[in-house]
Amino acid sequence: MTTMKFPKRYLVVILTFISTSVCYIERVGFSIAYTVAADAAGVNQSSKGTILSTFYYGYACSQVPGGWAAQKIGGRKVLLLSFVLWSLTCALVPLDPNRVFVMVIARLLVGVAQGFIFPSIHTVLAQWVPPHERSRSVSLTTSGMYLGAAAGMLFLPSLVKYRGPQSVFLAEAALGAMWSLLWFKYASDPPRSEHPKATAAGFGESMLPIKGSQKLKLENGGSSVRTAKIPWKKILLSLPVWAIVVNNFTFHYALYVLMNWLPTYFELGLQLSLQEMGSSKMLPYLNMFIFSNIGGVVADHLVTKRILSVTRTRKLLNTIGFIVASLALMAIPIFRTSGGAVLCSSVALGFLALGRAGFAVNHMDIAPRYAGIVMGVSNTAGTLAGIIGVDLTGKLLEAARTVDSSLSSAESWRVVFFIPGLLCIFSSLVFLLFSTGERIFD
Numbered sequence: 001m002t003t004m005k006f007p008k009r010y011l012v013v014i015l016t017f018i019s020t021s022v023c024y025i026e027r028v029g030f031s032i033a034y035t036v037a038a039d040a041a042g043v044n045q046s047s048k049g050t051i052l053s054t055f056y057y058g059y060a061c062s063q064v065p066g067g068w069a070a071q072k073i074g075g076r077k078v079l080l081l082s083f084v085l086w087s088l089t090c091a092l093v094p095l096d097p098n099r100v101f102v103m104v105i106a107r108l109l110v111g112v113a114q115g116f117i118f119p120s121i122h123t124v125l126a127q128w129v130p131p132h133e134r135s136r137s138v139s140l141t142t143s144g145m146y147l148g149a150a151a152g153m154l155f156l157p158s159l160v161k162y163r164g165p166q167s168v169f170l171a172e173a174a175l176g177a178m179w180s181l182l183w184f185k186y187a188s189d190p191p192r193s194e195h196p197k198a199t200a201a202g203f204g205e206s207m208l209p210i211k212g213s214q215k216l217k218l219e220n221g222g223s224s225v226r227t228a229k230i231p232w233k234k235i236l237l238s239l240p241v242w243a244i245v246v247n248n249f250t251f252h253y254a255l256y257v258l259m260n261w262l263p264t265y266f267e268l269g270l271q272l273s274l275q276e277m278g279s280s281k282m283l284p285y286l287n288m289f290i291f292s293n294i295g296g297v298v299a300d301h302l303v304t305k306r307i308l309s310v311t312r313t314r315k316l317l318n319t320i321g322f323i324v325a326s327l328a329l330m331a332i333p334i335f336r337t338s339g340g341a342v343l344c345s346s347v348a349l350g351f352l353a354l355g356r357a358g359f360a361v362n363h364m365d366i367a368p369r370y371a372g373i374v375m376g377v378s379n380t381a382g383t384l385a386g387i388i389g390v391d392l393t394g395k396l397l398e399a400a401r402t403v404d405s406s407l408s409s410a411e412s413w414r415v416v417f418f419i420p421g422l423l424c425i426f427s428s429l430v431f432l433l434f435s436t437g438e439r440i441f442d
Contacts, residue, residue, distance in 0.1 A: 015183055015186065019179055020142060020143075023117060028149045028156065030107075034165070049398075051104065052260045053391040053394075054108055055114075059386065063383060064119075064380055066115050067375060071370070074189060084180055085112075086176060087172075087177050093169070095165050119373070133300065135296045136297050138360060139293050139357055143288065154282040156168055231441060240362070240366050240435050241367075243362075244366075248379060248382040252383070253386075253389040254420035254423070257389045264407075280339075283342050284346045285349065288349045288353040289353075295358075311436050315431060315435060321354035321355025322428040323428055325349075325421075328348035329424065330422075352424075397416070
């Protein structure tokens with residue numbers, strides 16, 4: 001009787017899934033804990049928006065360096081270092097809205113550390129995962145973000161209520177430390193034997209970190225020198241790369257606005273308590289988790305069964321996801337009940353997650369060897385969306401206070417949700433026109 005060996009790449013995917021879950025527990029947790037602390041301290045909406053967006057400044061600065069470091073040093077090592085850094089920051093920094101300078105520095109540090117995570121993950125997955133498993137592997141890994149956000153929305157308001165806002169920071173630091181230990185013990189770089197056709201397929205040992213120059217044996221017995229030169233100019237001038245960049249920007253604009261301001265919308269816009277809403281407040285993120293994995297399975301099925309080409313598969317799922325999300329986003333302020341708001345935000349975030357099977361996996365389609373680099377470039381745009389969207393929303397709401405001091409009217413929130421809705425329509429058109437599923441970088 002023989003036993004089936006559990007492929008190491010599955011363990012790597014599971015661990016990266018857990019890593020994104022923990023990261024988003026931290027992000028949602030900060031917005032929940034800080035909102036409670038800031039409201040108690042009488043901080044205005046514009047100042048709240050500034051602090052909430054500070055994370056994304058640090059996050060933006062480290063995206064491209066994160067991709068470069070993962071390419072040179074290895075995604076496995078960079079991912080571990082980033083987790084250790086942000087976990088220590090959460091453990092050591094006090095949550096005090098009146099100490100603005102301390103809060104800004106802390107959020108910048110956490111942002112810089114977490115900015116290395118996703119380029120590192122894409123580098124690791126590009127090394128381990130064969131092309132026919134990429135959609136569902138990336139979708140599973142990124143769906144961890146939404147499961148983490150759902151868990152954060154479900155459990156952390158109660159933790160804040162009974163243990164205080166600071167307890168959220170300590171819980172997040174503990175989760176980060178536990179994941180770091182698991183990654184240190186079980187993660188490794190892939191051997192060539194894991195995938196015999198690795199080099200031809202564009203993944204495996206051929207994508208491991210290159211230090212300086214390296215001699216490669218040729219079939220005729222000779223050798224050549226392989227350098228670590230990255231085609232920056234070609235990457236930055238590529239229209240398919242910019243199609244990914246534009247859609248990454250829009251996806252994260254909508255996600256970060258909802259992630260950071262939904263608690264305020266429920267509390268002020270609908271006059272609801274997060275504690276009293278029970279499990280319904282986690283549904284938008286749970287929906288993202290479900291639809292992200294549906295998108296990955298559907299995409300791999302369409303490609304593997306040759307029902308559609310890779311290019312048409314990416315465009316189809318991206319378009320469906322973003323168009324439906326745009327309609328749901330613009331409908332949020334129309335429904336003035338908790339059920340209506342939860343339904344619309346759930347549909348919006350769910351279909352945005354479905355769209356990730358289009359633009360998000362496309363990094364590894366067009367540039368498997370430089371997946372971390374391209375991810376760093378596009379995620380920089382996504383991070384800029386966080387800076388712009390979160391901060392702009394605070395300013396829009398502060399301006400709306402001149403008309404409605406309580407921010408309880410639909411008009412106070414209409415522009416907030418229309419902006420990402422219109423961006424979704426624009427981005428889907430850009431992806432239809434300029435994206436491709438073909439490999440364009442050697």
